Amino acid sequence: MQISTELAQTIVTEMQEIIGQDINYMNTDGLIVASTNEERIGTVHEGGKRVAETKSHLAVEYDGEFAGAREGINLPVYFEHEIVGVIGITGEREQVEGYGKIIKRMTELLIKDAYSNKLISQQKETQRMLVEQLLTLTSDVERQAIVKRLNISNIDTNVPRVAIVAKMKDDQIGIDQTEQIFQIFHDKLVKYFDNLIAQIHNNIVIFLNKLSRQELDQILADIQGEVKNKLGIRIHIGVGSPAHNILNVKTSYEEALVAQGWAMTLNDVVKYYNDLGIELILEEVSAEISGIYVARVIGSMDKKDIQEYEEILSLFEKYNGSIKNISEQLFIHKNTLQYKLNRLHQKTGYDMRKYSDFLMLKIAFLLYKSHQ
Structure with a gap:
């Protein structure tokens, strides 16, 4: 498995922010595919190549000890028991060697996390395609x-x-x-x-x-x-x-x-x-007929009144017309509720307390809301 150059560059950049040293990422052929030193990208690091071949870390004692290498430490990077690359830290050996295991482990975790995210993204796309095809x-x-x-x-x-x-x-x-x-x-x-x-x-x-x-x-x-x-x-x-x-x-x-x-x-x-129930029938009502019906039944009411009586209508249905329960839910006196129902009757000509009128009002309010 080869990781993308974009991921490799992200890794070396993030690692440099932690330790403040130049970092290289090499593929298993020793080619530097990402680096915090742009001049080194695309060059061959013979030390990195040896690390991939021997599967062990390598300390470079001085610049040029291996072709394309500089003083520092280089370690193999594994994913699912397979070497996928080499991470190298440039600097004096005594200064950077202590970072080696930490940087290696963090690099492997970032690769694993990126792979998991890729799988999740692929699974998500596969499911989307299946749903759309169905x-x-x-x-x-x-x-x-x-x-x-x-x-x-x-x-x-x-x-x-x-x-x-x-x-x-x-x-x-x-x-x-x-x-x-x-x-x-x-x-x-x-x-x-x-x-x-x-x-x-x-x-x-x-x-x-x-x-x-x-x-x-x-x-x-x-x-x-x-x-x-x-x-x-x-x-x-x-x-x-x-x-x-x-x-x-x-x-x-x-x-x-x-x-x-x-x-x-x-x-x-x-x-x-x-x-x-009735909503299924209303699905088939045209916007034109709906507008005519709403205007005929509750057209005399302003928006504030409609919102108020919409709630009352819902509670009236929920509590099967019980004035006591409805008034308690609205935190108003029973007489106040009766006054509001009488006022609705005066405005529209429909009395919610009559079953046939209730049905007319319910249809009107449902049509009104469905076209908002």
């Missing part, structure tokens, strides 16, 4: 090809799958924050399971081995809590209905997108497609 399957030939790629990645194609789509509320968050959120999802839902994850546009998409509703609820709650605590960001998650295998997960994905959209509209953390 969403664009159009022929039997493509299905056969993706099955082979999934098998190579040890992904079981025959177990039931459910699609999850997550999106951050603020589209302006930085790349670093997006990466952190992605990693939280990965660690909670992918790391220990036979699952796929990818970031597609502003969405994090997961194709998940079907879990029980209780298990999934707990995991998604943990994810939301961690994202909020670490980054102060609210996420909205949609969950599709189960597909009988991974090749049919596109329908679940499309359902998850719908559910995620309603999660954002209603400011919920999680929405399951199978829990959507």
Whole structure:
């Protein structure tokens, strides 16, 4: 294995900042591929070549003792029991010899870390490609090809799958924050399971081995809590209905997108497609008809009133019309709540306390929010 010249240069630069000496990195042929002394890059260091051949460190007592070498210490660098290069520290032997083992060890750790990051990046890209391919399957030939790629990645194609789509509320968050959120999802839902994850546009998409509703609820709650605590960001998650295998997960994905959209509209953390009711009908309502309906039902209300009664409507549904429970949640007297309901009736002609009127108002508020 040969490390890149970019990594080698990063290593010698960082090591120089620690010890304040010129440092060279040589490949196994003794060629200096990176150095804090630019003049030496591209030259052959016979001492470094000997280190690679003998697999032992070499002290150079004086400049020119070996062709292209200067006084200092040179040590072999290993990765997974294989010599991948030589690290050399230029300077008086008594001064630099003590740094040798430390610099060698730090160099090996940096190479190992870079290799791990490369693997993670490759795995992430592989999963993204698999997810995108699963969403664009159009022929039997493509299905056969993706099955082979999934098998190579040890992904079981025959177990039931459910699609999850997550999106951050603020589209302006930085790349670093997006990466952190992605990693939280990965660690909670992918790391220990036979699952796929990818970031597609502003969405994090997961194709998940079907879990029980209780298990999934707990995991998604943990994810939301961690994202909020670490980054102060609210996420909205949609969950599709189960597909009988991974090749049919596109329908679940499309359902998850719908559910995620309603999660954002209603400011919920999680929405399951199978829990959507009237929202599914409203998905088919055109913007024109929606505007006409909203104007007819709540068009007489200003934005502040709409926000206030939106909350009351939500609590009215949650507590099945209980004036006592709703007023307690709003921290207002029961008579004050009754006054607000009467005022809504006067403004719109609809009385929330009547079932048919409640339904009309709920549809109006849902359409209003879905087009904001």
